[in-house]
Amino acid sequence: QVQLVESGGGLVQAGGSLRLSCAASGGTFTIYAVGWFRQAPGKEREFVAGARASGGSTNYADSVKGRFTISRDNARYTGYLQMNSLKPEDTAVYYCALRPLVPSTKSDDYNYWGQGTQVTVSS
Numbered sequence: 001q002v003q004l005v006e007s008g009g010g011l012v013q014a015g016g017s018l019r020l021s022c023a024a025s026g027g028t029f030t031i032y033a034v035g036w037f038r039q040a041p042g043k044e045r046e047f048v049a050g051a052r053a054s055g056g057s058t059n060y061a062d063s064v065k066g067r068f069t070i071s072r073d074n075a076r077y078t079g080y081l082q083m084n085s086l087k088p089e090d091t092a093v094y095y096c097a098l099r100p101l102v103p104s105t106k107s108d109d110y111n112y113w114g115q116g117t118q119v120t121v122s123s
Contacts, residue, residue: 002027002112006096009117016086016121022079022096022114033103034072034079035110038092038119048094049081050103059103064090086121094119 008020022034033053039045049060049070058070069082079096094117097110104110 002032002098004096004098004112004114006094006114006117009094009119011120011122012086014086014088014121014123017082017084018086018119020081020083020094020096020117020119022081024077024079024098027098027112029077029098030074031100032098032112033101034070035097035099035103035107036070036079036081037095037097037107038090039095039116040092043092045095045107047105047107050105051079052103053101059105061105083119086119088121088123090119091121092119093117 003026005023035050036048037045038048051058051070051072067085072079096114098112099110
C-alpha cells in the first residue's frame with residue numbers, strides 16, 4: 001500500500017514562494033504519475049499540476065502556469081511543487097496523488113492520496 005506525506009505548506013505573503021514535498025513509501029514510486037491538487041474552502045478540489053512517471057513531461061492548470069513548477073526525484077521517491085509569485089487566491093489545502101504512468105486532471109483517476117498541507121497566502 002502506497003503512503004504519501006506532504007510537507008512544506010505554511011503562511012506566506014503575496015508574491016512569496018513555497019516548496020511543497022510529497023514523500024512516497026510502500027510502493028514503486030517510479031511507475032506512478034504525480035498529481036498535485038488543491039481545495040479551497042467551499043470549493044471543489046481542482047487539478048494544479050502533473051508529471052509523468054518517467055519524468056520530463058508536465059502539465060499545469062492555466063491559473064498556475066508560469067508560477068508553479070512540478071518536479072520529481074525518483075531516487076528519493078519524492079515529488080515537489082515549487083510555487084512562486086503566490087497570490088491570495090492560491091490559498092487552499094494542497095494534496096499530492098499518484099496514478100499509473102500518466103497524470104490526469106481528474107481527481108477520481110488517482111489511486112493514492114496524501115493528507116494535504118495548508119497553504120495560506122496573505123495579501
